[in-house]
Amino acid sequence: MKLVIAMLMDGVIYASWLFVIAAGLTLIYGVMRILNMAHGSFYAIGAYGGASLVGFYLAGGYPPWGAYFMLLGAALIGGTIVGLLIERGLLRMMYGRDEVVMILVTYAILLILEDVIKLIWGVDAYFAYQPYTLLGRTKLAGLSFANYDILLIFVSALICFVLWWGLNRTRKGKLLQAVIHDRDTAAFLGINVTRMFTVTFVIGAVLGALAGALTAPGISVMPGIGVEVIILAFAVVVIGGLGSVGGALLGALIVGLARSAAVHLYPDAELFVIYGVMGLVLAFRPQGLFAIATARKI
Amino acid sequence: MLIPFAKKSALVGLLVASAVAQPVIAADDYKLGLVTFLSGGAAGPFGVPAQNAANLVLETLNEGALPAPYNVKGINGRTIKPIYVDEAGGATKQSSEYRNLVERQGVDAVVGYISSGDCLAVPAVAEELKTLTVLFDCGTPRVFEDNSFKYVFRTGPTTTMDSVAASYYIKDIFPNLKAVSGINQNYSFGHESWADFYGSLKGLQSDIDVPTKQFPKIYAGQYGAEISALMVNSADVIHSSFWGGDMEAFLLQGAARGLFEDQTALLTTGESAMYRLSDQIPEGTILGGRGPFGIYAPDNALNRWFRDAYSKRYGTQPTYPAYKMVQGILGLKLATEQAAAKVSGQPTTEDVVSAFEYLEYEGPGGKVSMNMGKGHQASMEMVYGRYALKDGKPAVTDVRRYAAECVNPSDDMPANEWIEKGMPGAKCN
Numbered sequence: 001m002k003l004v005i006a007m008l009m010d011g012v013i014y015a016s017w018l019f020v021i022a023a024g025l026t027l028i029y030g031v032m033r034i035l036n037m038a039h040g041s042f043y044a045i046g047a048y049g050g051a052s053l054v055g056f057y058l059a060g061g062y063p064p065w066g067a068y069f070m071l072l073g074a075a076l077i078g079g080t081i082v083g084l085l086i087e088r089g090l091l092r093m094m095y096g097r098d099e100v101v102m103i104l105v106t107y108a109i110l111l112i113l114e115d116v117i118k119l120i121w122g123v124d125a126y127f128a129y130q131p132y133t134l135l136g137r138t139k140l141a142g143l144s145f146a147n148y149d150i151l152l153i154f155v156s157a158l159i160c161f162v163l164w165w166g167l168n169r170t171r172k173g174k175l176l177q178a179v180i181h182d183r184d185t186a187a188f189l190g191i192n193v194t195r196m197f198t199v200t201f202v203i204g205a206v207l208g209a210l211a212g213a214l215t216a217p218g219i220s221v222m223p224g225i226g227v228e229v230i231i232l233a234f235a236v237v238v239i240g241g242l243g244s245v246g247g248a249l250l251g252a253l254i255v256g257l258a259r260s261a262a263v264h265l266y267p268d269a270e271l272f273v274i275y276g277v278m279g280l281v282l283a284f285r286p287q288g289l290f291a292i293a294t295a296r297k298i
Numbered sequence: 299m300l301i302p303f304a305k306k307s308a309l310v311g312l313l314v315a316s317a318v319a320q321p322v323i324a325a326d327d328y329k330l331g332l333v334t335f336l337s338g339g340a341a342g343p344f345g346v347p348a349q350n351a352a353n354l355v356l357e358t359l360n361e362g363a364l365p366a367p368y369n370v371k372g373i374n375g376r377t378i379k380p381i382y383v384d385e386a387g388g389a390t391k392q393s394s395e396y397r398n399l400v401e402r403q404g405v406d407a408v409v410g411y412i413s414s415g416d417c418l419a420v421p422a423v424a425e426e427l428k429t430l431t432v433l434f435d436c437g438t439p440r441v442f443e444d445n446s447f448k449y450v451f452r453t454g455p456t457t458t459m460d461s462v463a464a465s466y467y468i469k470d471i472f473p474n475l476k477a478v479s480g481i482n483q484n485y486s487f488g489h490e491s492w493a494d495f496y497g498s499l500k501g502l503q504s505d506i507d508v509p510t511k512q513f514p515k516i517y518a519g520q521y522g523a524e525i526s527a528l529m530v531n532s533a534d535v536i537h538s539s540f541w542g543g544d545m546e547a548f549l550l551q552g553a554a555r556g557l558f559e560d561q562t563a564l565l566t567t568g569e570s571a572m573y574r575l576s577d578q579i580p581e582g583t584i585l586g587g588r589g590p591f592g593i594y595a596p597d598n599a600l601n602r603w604f605r606d607a608y609s610k611r612y613g614t615q616p617t618y619p620a621y622k623m624v625q626g627i628l629g630l631k632l633a634t635e636q637a638a639a640k641v642s643g644q645p646t647t648e649d650v651v652s653a654f655e656y657l658e659y660e661g662p663g664g665k666v667s668m669n670m671g672k673g674h675q676a677s678m679e680m681v682y683g684r685y686a687l688k689d690g691k692p693a694v695t696d697v698r699r700y701a702a703e704c705v706n707p708s709d710d711m712p713a714n715e716w717i718e719k720g721m722p723g724a725k726c727n
Contacts, residue, residue, distance in 0.1 A: 006523075006526040006527070006529070006530050007523075007526075009526070010522050010523035011523075014522060014523065118337060123337060123341035123342045123345070123346055124342045124346065125342045125343070125542075125543055125546065125574070127546070127550075127574070127575070129550050129554075129578060132550065132551075133553075133554050137555055137556065143526060143529050143530070144529070144555045144556045144557075145555060146551070146554040146555050148554070215519070215520075218520075218550055218551050218554075219519045219543065219546075219547040219550070220543035220544075220546035220547050220550075221543075222339050222342050222542070222543040223337060223339060223341060224338050224339045224517065225339075225517075225519065225543075228517045228518075228519065229519075259523065263512065263514075263523035263524055263526075263527050264523065264526070264527050267510065267511065267512050267513060267524075267527070268513065270484075270512075270513070270514060271484065271514075271515050
């Protein structure tokens with residue numbers, strides 16, 4: 001029983017973390033058809049921004065609960081600024097290019113942002129562990145779990161709900177779906193596709209930065225963290241189906257639970273299992289589990 | 299055709315800028331290539347402290363202000379001019395960078411390399427180019443076990459002694475030890491560290507139990523499932539050779555979940571985090587420093603100078619990569635000056651090689667004996683202790699020192715074979 005609870009809890013916590021990272025990536029691809037390698041940099045900017053803001057805030061002697069708002073603030077500010085700069089300053093000149101070209105462009109942005117991060121924050125590690133330890137821990141079947149990690153499950157579920165509701169139950173979301181379905185026809189019908197792209201890219205960037213900011217309290221924020229997560233995020237969205245938020249959720253759950261089972265039952269397969277699952281899904285369903293049906297133009 | 303004014307201005311600007319960017323190097327300066335991580339995950343915990351230490355010690359050496367016997371200016375009177383190279387990028391890139399240092403920059407010697415992969419790749423190029431090279435930090439024992447090099451030396455001890463001394467230490471501290479778990483990174487350093495540790499412990503106590511051993515990916519950052527596995531499969535001690543951000547994340551996440559309340563963590567590189575995470579490391583955690591470095595360094599004149607000068611300049615205490623960098627530079631200096639004492643004028647590289655082999659000298663971490671790898675590999679004593687807060691400041695208790703002859707194999711036996719055979723010939727107190 002202890003083992004089953006451990007596997008389930010670890011799997012769901014890891015999946016929540018993965019989903020927050022992958023949600024922005026899959027949203028941008030779904031709307032803009034850009035496989036955004038720079039998403040890893042948004043994550044890193046959120047983590048560095050969150051750690052710095054929490055550090056400044058707590059050094060000022062303010063109530064520690066406010067540190068959580070600092071994390072959210074860092075994600076909002078960092079993601080919005082960087083997202084706007086990249087979309088308005090560079091990507092809008094590239095729209096309509098081949099998807100492979102866009103991968104190369106965003107990879108270049110990732111490399112540039114890695115150096116920008118180094119210029120701003122240096123190479124020393126940053127810590128913001130206070131929000132991680134402040135919430136205490138909960139015992140389940142004799143095992144302790146950090147309440148911060150449990151909170152992450154709810155945050156992830158909230159993000160998932162807001163994205164679903166926004167896309168399916170609001171007018172803007174339905175307009176966005178029209179853009180996803182056929183951007184030329186959507187533009188012909190009077191939808192401002194360019195503005196839709198900007199808004200989507202900024203939301204995706206904020207989600208990437210939010211993932212970093214929420215992760216920062218439990219890790220040592222150091223150079224290269226963005227590059228490490230982007231590969232995992234790709235695995236998740238490929239399993240779920242590129243461009244599908246529901247697919248990202250399912251992909252994150254599959255990867256999280258599979259990895260957790262491997263760590264507990266056969267640790268040597270911990271890394272293999274993630275990419276093993278991805279290979280298996282691609283072999284039987286190359287478009288991913290939840291791929292959005294694409295219309296064929298005649 | 300006349301060059302347009304704008305282009306001409308740009309060209310002049312470029313020439314001026316490049317002239318300004320180049321360090322001024324006189325003909326008799328000693329050009330020293332220094333290779334350490336200046337970017338990536340290893341830069342913060344290792345590369346930059348090592349670079350800081352190099353800057354400090356080179357500046358002081360050039361002033362002739364270091365305690366004796368290092369008070370001759372520069373290296374044998376020649377002013378040292380450092381040329382830094384970022385170690386990031388992997389072994390193939392480093393081999394090319396090494397060629398650049400020697401063939402284009404014309405360095406007299408190279409001190410560098412933290413990654414074991416780089417330490418296995420670069421020596422072949424050093425031998426081809428006949429350039430004196432001092433490996434200062436990497437730990438794999440394979441460098442001199444699998445090869446015989448003339449121009450390559452390593453002034454830092456190997457990882458073997460970290461693991462062997464760790465097994466002695468926990469046997470000393472926990473006489474009723476029953477079970478040990480492990481969490482190490484999934485690459486050569488992590489696997490070698492665990493294999494050496496478990497092998498030597500098995501030699502000391504054959505009935506030791508291993509409830510779980512985890513090998514997460516390097517730079518994974520998230521250890522929730524591994525921490526649960528360590529909790530479900532409880533042991534007396536958790537061995538980890540995690541370093542840098544991975545170790546710090548494991549400490550933060552494990553402490554928040556109470557992992558270290560029932561089990562004692564043994565962190566072979568833990569000393570490098572004791573000032574950065576002083577209020578997060580549980581008291582009683584066993585900390586290693588890859589040798590007698592940092593808080594484990596002896597109270598000698600050189601160490602007193604180094605700790606004082608380093609903390610004044612950089613606002614923090616030096617950790618083991620900083621010590622090992624200083625040790626590498628001082629070994630090179632001493633070998634060159636001893637070689638120079640036997641010849642007229644500046645010694646040749648071959649003269650320095652002869653002087654370096656089997657050299658014994660004092661570094662800020664104590665005695666360094668180049669008595670392994672046919673005189674090319676250093677051995678040192680190894681130290682472990684337990685983390686404690688004294689008057690709110692990070693400190694260590696239960697410190698135990700293990701002589702070099704106790705934790706290192708003899709020169710004629712590879713480390714893994716020595717451990718497998720039960721560490722024959724080990725001279726322990």
